[in-house]
Amino acid sequence: MAGEFVLTIGSETQIPDTLKGIFLKGRREPRIAMVGRSNVGKSSLINALLGTRLAQVSKEPGKTRAIHFYFWKDAGKIIADLPGYGYARAGHEERERWATFIGAYLRADEGLDRAFVLLDARHGPTELDLDAMRFLAENGIPMTAVFTKADVLKTQSERAIRKRESLALLKELGFGPDNIFWVSARGQTGLQELLRAMK
Ligand SMILES: Nc1nc2c(ncn2[C@@H]2O[C@H](COP(=O)(O)OP(=O)(O)O)[C@@H](O)[C@H]2O)c(=O)[nH]1
Numbered sequence: 001m002a003g004e005f006v007l008t009i010g011s012e013t014q015i016p017d018t019l020k021g022i023f024l025k026g027r028r029e030p031r032i033a034m035v036g037r038s039n040v041g042k043s044s045l046i047n048a049l050l051g052t053r054l055a056q057v058s059k060e061p062g063k064t065r066a067i068h069f070y071f072w073k074d075a076g077k078i079i080a081d082l083p084g085y086g087y088a089r090a091g092h093e094e095r096e097r098w099a100t101f102i103g104a105y106l107r108a109d110e111g112l113d114r115a116f117v118l119l120d121a122r123h124g125p126t127e128l129d130l131d132a133m134r135f136l137a138e139n140g141i142p143m144t145a146v147f148t149k150a151d152v153l154k155t156q157s158e159r160a161i162r163k164r165e166s167l168a169l170l171k172e173l174g175f176g177p178d179n180i181f182w183v184s185a186r187g188q189t190g191l192q193e194l195l196r197a198m199k
């Protein structure tokens with residue numbers, strides 16, 4: 001097994017006790033935060049990268065309310081599975097929660113190396129994705145864009161069109177081509193490339 005569960009924090013009040021400088025309960029492996037709307041495939045990607053089923057995958061969006069940390073052994077880093085934003089039925093309240101709990105974590109973790117901003121391969125970034133990227137940029141957190149569910153783009157031309165469009169858009173947001181990845185947890189593609197870039 002190439003990964004293990006580390007710990008969970010359920011609310012802001014646990015942050016001071018869990019994070020002290022670069023340490024996450026005494027562990028010093030650099031962190032990578034999985035940022036993205038609910039259902040974009042954060043937990044599935046974690047499982048695919050770690051070769052485990054530790055992170056809970058759900059058909060029901062908006063289930064994750066806590067931050068779960070996992071050790072990604074191959075990369076020597078700890079991944080933070082963050083609650084997703086943009087779950088329609090949670091609306092305003094969830095957005096507030098994202099801004100406070102997640103924001104507090106992202107600001108408090110001095111061992112945070114970067115964020116993976118997960119985007120659905122079928123769509124461009126949503127307004128909420130852009131908000132999240134703005135927040136990360138403002139807080140000086142380096143970003144890697146990861147397009148998920150690449151397997152749903154079936155034809156060569158569909159893939160080419162989507163890639164061209166999103167490259168152009170992300171370029172405007174300051175992403176270089178070496179900071180954009182296409183993965184499929186279902187098809188197990190793009191995972192080695194992401195690992196190589198993070199080692
Ligand atoms: N086609 C496809 N579906 C995926 C992929 N990864 C996740 N999903 C599906 O998307 C849904 C949400 O996945 P999950 O990992 O729980 O997303 P999270 O809410 O961002 O953690 C589930 O129904 C998954 O089966 C993928 O690579 N390809």
Ligand SMILES: [Mg+2]
Pocket residue numbers: 042043044056057058064081
């Ligand atoms: Mg999840």
